[in-house]
Amino acid sequence: MKADAGPEGSYVAGGTDLYPNMKRRQQEPKTVISLMGIPEMAGTRNAERGTELGANVTLSVLSAHPGVLLTAYHAIAEAAELVSTPLLRNMGTLGGNLCLDTRCNYYDQSYEWRKAIDFCMKKDGAICWVAPSSPRCWAVSSSDVAPVMVAIGAEYVLTSAAGERVVPAARFYQNDGINYLTKQPDEILTAGRLPAPDGWDAVYHKLRRRGSFDFPVLGVAAWVQWDGSQVADARVVLGGVASHPLAVPEAGTALHGSQLEPDAIVAAAEAAFRPAKPMDNTDFDLSWRKQMTRVYVTRALEELRSRKTAVHR
Ligand SMILES: Cc1cc2nc3c(=O)[nH]c(=O)nc-3n(C[C@H](O)[C@H](O)[C@H](O)COP(=O)(O)OP(=O)(O)OC[C@H]3O[C@@H](n4cnc5c(N)ncnc54)[C@H](O)[C@@H]3O)c2cc1C
Numbered sequence: 001m002k003a004d005a006g007p008e009g010s011y012v013a014g015g016t017d018l019y020p021n022m023k024r025r026q027q028e029p030k031t032v033i034s035l036m037g038i039p040e041m042a043g044t045r046n047a048e049r050g051t052e053l054g055a056n057v058t059l060s061v062l063s064a065h066p067g068v069l070l071t072a073y074h075a076i077a078e079a080a081e082l083v084s085t086p087l088l089r090n091m092g093t094l095g096g097n098l099c100l101d102t103r104c105n106y107y108d109q110s111y112e113w114r115k116a117i118d119f120c121m122k123k124d125g126a127i128c129w130v131a132p133s134s135p136r137c138w139a140v141s142s143s144d145v146a147p148v149m150v151a152i153g154a155e156y157v158l159t160s161a162a163g164e165r166v167v168p169a170a171r172f173y174q175n176d177g178i179n180y181l182t183k184q185p186d187e188i189l190t191a192g193r194l195p196a197p198d199g200w201d202a203v204y205h206k207l208r209r210r211g212s213f214d215f216p217v218l219g220v221a222a223w224v225q226w227d228g229s230q231v232a233d234a235r236v237v238l239g240g241v242a243s244h245p246l247a248v249p250e251a252g253t254a255l256h257g258s259q260l261e262p263d264a265i266v267a268a269a270e271a272a273f274r275p276a277k278p279m280d281n282t283d284f285d286l287s288w289r290k291q292m293t294r295v296y297v298t299r300a301l302e303e304l305r306s307r308k309t310a311v312h313r
C-alpha cells in the first residue's frame with residue numbers, strides 16, 4: 001500500500017499527532033495508511049533478549065502494564081503516563097510517540113497563521129524564524145518516551161518490503177528539525193526491544209507548564225548500571241532541547257565509579273547543563289529552561305540514588 005501511495009502516503013497509528021498536523025496543513029498526505037490492524041504490532045512479548053513492546057500498544061496500556069510499570073522498565077511506563085491527557089493516551093501509541101514530529105512555535109500553528117509570516121523552512125517556506133541565518137530547522141524533539149528508550153539502550157525493529165532491520169534507539173534520531181528520523185519513509189517501526197534487566201535502573205523527569213497535558217520543554221532520562229553500590233556505567237539523555245533526544249556522555253562519565261553522592265551528581269548536572277541549548281521556539285524563557293537542566297538532572301539522579309538505597313534497606 002505504501003509503495004502504491006508513494007511519497008504522498010503516510011502511516012498513521014493513533015492519529016493524535018498526524019491528524020492535528022493535517023488539519024493545520026503542516027502535513028498533507030494524499031493517502032493515510034493505518035497500522036492499527038497489524039496484529040504483529042500489538043501487545044508486548046517476552047523475547048529471548050528481553051521484553052519487546054509492539055509499536056501499536058497505546059500509551060494508556062503501556063503506562064499501566066505490570067510487565068513494564070512493575071519491572072526495570074518502569075521509566076517507560078512513567079514517561080508514557082506523563083504524555084498529554086488520558087483521552088490522547090487512549091488513542092496515542094508507542095510507535096507514534098517514538099516517531100513524533102518535531103515541534104516549534106512558528107510551525108505548530110494554523111495554515112493562515114503560517115501564511116501570514118510567509119511560512120518557514122519546515123513547511124512551505126524558505127527561512128527559519130528561530131534562527132534566520134541558519135541553513136537548518138531547529139524544531140524540537142518533544143517525545144516523552146524517546147529519551148528513555150535512548151537512555152536504556154533500547155533497539156527499534158524496522159520493517160519494510162525490503163525486510164527487517166534492528167537499529168539502536170539512539171541511531172533512529174538525528175539532530176535536524178525536518179529530517180529528524182533516520183528511517184526510510186516506507187519503513188514501519190514495528191517494535192521496541194528492551195535490554196534484559198541486569199542491575200540497571202532508569203528514571204524520567206519532565207518539565208512543562210501544565211502538569212495536566214503539555215508537551216515537555218525539558219525531559220531528563222537517566223540510566224545507571226549498578227555494580228554493587230557503585231555506578232559501573234551511566235547515561236543522561238535530554239528531551240526538548242534539540243531536534244533529537246540529546247545524549248550527554250560527559251554526564252555519564254562524571255558518575256562512573258561513584259555511589260551517586262552529591263559531588264558526582266553536581267558534576268553530572270553541570271556536564272548536562274553545558275550542551276543543553278534550548279531555542280526560543282517552545283514554552284518558557286529559554287535561559288530559564290537551560291538553568292532547569294541542572295535542577296532536573298539533579299532530581300533524576302537523586303531519585304536513582306534513593307531507589308538504590310530503598311532496595312538495600
Ligand atoms: C494536545 C496534545 C498534547 C500532547 N502532549 C504530548 C506530550 O506531552 N508528550 C508527547 O510525547 N506527546 C504529546 N502529544 C503527541 C501525541 O499525542 C503522542 O506523542 C502520541 O503518542 C502519538 O502517537 P499516535 O499513535 O497518535 O501517532 P500518530 O499521530 O498516529 O503518528 C505520529 C507520526 O508517527 C508516524 N507513525 C506512527 N506510528 C508509526 C510506526 N509504527 N512506524 C512508523 N511511523 C509511524 C506517523 O506517520 C506520524 O508521522 C500531544 C498531542 C496533543 C494533540
Ligand code: SF4
Pocket residue numbers: 103104105106107120121122123127128129130131136137138139177281
Ligand atoms: S525551527 Fe525554524 S524552520 Fe524549524 S519549524 Fe521553527 S521556524 Fe520553522
